[in-house]
Amino acid sequence: MQRILKDKGLWNGDILVFESLHSTNKWALENMASLAHGDVIRAIRQTAGHGRFDRKWLSPDDRCLTISIAIKREPFAGTMATILGQLSALAIRASLDKQQIAALVKWPNDVLVNGKKIAGILVEGDSLAGWMVLGIGLNINTTISDFSQLDPMQPVTSMAIERECAFDVGRVCVDLLAELERTFDATEKGGANHLFDNWKLHDALTGKQITVNTGTAPVKGTYAGMTEDGRIRVIDTFGEEHQFWSGDVSLNSI
Numbered sequence: 512m513q514r515i516l517k518d519k520g521l522w523n524g525d526i527l528v529f530e531s532l533h534s535t536n537k538w539a540l541e542n543m544a545s546l547a548h549g550d551v552i553r554a555i556r557q558t559a560g561h562g563r564f565d566r567k568w569l570s571p572d573d574r575c576l577t578i579s580i581a582i583k584r585e586p587f588a589g590t591m592a593t594i595l596g597q598l599s600a601l602a603i604r605a606s607l608d609k610q611q612i613a614a615l616v617k618w619p620n621d622v623l624v625n626g627k628k629i630a631g632i633l634v635e636g637d638s639l640a641g642w643m644v645l646g647i648g649l650n651i652n653t654t655i656s657d658f659s660q661l662d663p664m665q666p667v668t669s670m671a672i673e674r675e676c677a678f679d680v681g682r683v684c685v686d687l688l689a690e691l692e693r694t695f696d697a698t699e700k701g702g703a704n705h706l707f708d709n710w711k712l713h714d715a716l717t718g719k720q721i722t723v724n725t726g727t728a729p730v731k732g733t734y735a736g737m738t739e740d741g742r743i744r745v746i747d748t749f750g751e752e753h754q755f756w757s758g759d760v761s762l763n764s765i
C-alpha cells in the first residue's frame with residue numbers, strides 16, 4: 512500500500528492506494544477505527560467490488576476509479592447523513608461536466624450519460640455512531656469489451672467511451688475529490704438548499720413514469736422529485752403519494 516499525503520483540501524485526509532483489494536468499502540468498514548475523516552481508500556483493482564443490493568461492480572485494472580472515503584462527523588449536520596449519496600452524485604456530475612461530458616443524476620445516487628450508467632455510489636456505515644463509508648465507482652477508461660460480461664439490460668458507459676480518448680485515472684481522482692470536498696463543505700456550511708436546486712436542474716427522472724422496487728410490492732407512478740432528506744416521491748394512479756428511502760427505479764415503458 513502507498514500512502515499519499517494530501518497537501519491541501521478541506522478534509523486533509525490521506526489517499527491510501529492499494530494494488531488490489533476485495534472491495535474498498537469492505538476494507539474501509541473493517542479499518543474504520545484507524546481512519547481519519549476524509550481518508551480515501553483507492554484500489555487499482557477490486558476482486559469483489561459490489562454495489563447496492565449486493566450487485567457485482569466491475570473493477571478492471573485501473574480502468575475504473577474505485578474509491579471509498581471515510582466520513583466522520585459527531586454528529587452529522589442536518590440531513591448530511593441521508594443525502595450523502597445524492598450530494599456525491601452531484602459532485603461527480605460537476606466533475607464530468609468539466610471534462611465536457613454531460614451527465615444527469617438518477618435517484619438514489621446514480622450518474623448517467625445518455626441514459627447509461629457511468630458511476631455508482633454505495634454508502635454504508637452508522638451515522639449515529641458518527642462514521643460512514645462513501646464508496647464511488649467511476650468508469651473512466653473501461654472499454655466496451657470490459658462491459659460485455661454485464662447484463663445488457665443495464666446499459667453502462669465510461670468517460671473514454673463518451674469522449675473517445677483515454678483519461679489519466681489519478682488526475683480524475685484528484686479532481687473528483689476536490690469537487691466532493693467543495694460540495695460537502697458548501698452543504699455543511701450553507702445547508703442543502705443549493706443541492707436540491709442543483710438536483711432538479713440535472714434530474715434524469717423529471718416528468719417520467721417510473722416503478723420503484725423496494726423488494727416488496729413495486730410501486731408504479733409519476734416521479735415527483737425528492738424530499739429534503741433524500742427520499743424519492745412517487746404519485747400513483749390514485750393520486751396517492753409514496754416516499755421511499757431506498758430502492759431501485761426503472762422507467763415504465765409506454
Ligand code: BTN
Pocket residue numbers: 533534535536537557559560561562563564566568576577578579630631632633646647648
Ligand atoms: C451501485 O451502483 O450499486 C453502487 C456501486 C458502487 C461501487 C463502488 S466501487 C468502490 C466501492 N467499493 C465497492 O465494493 N463498491 C463501491
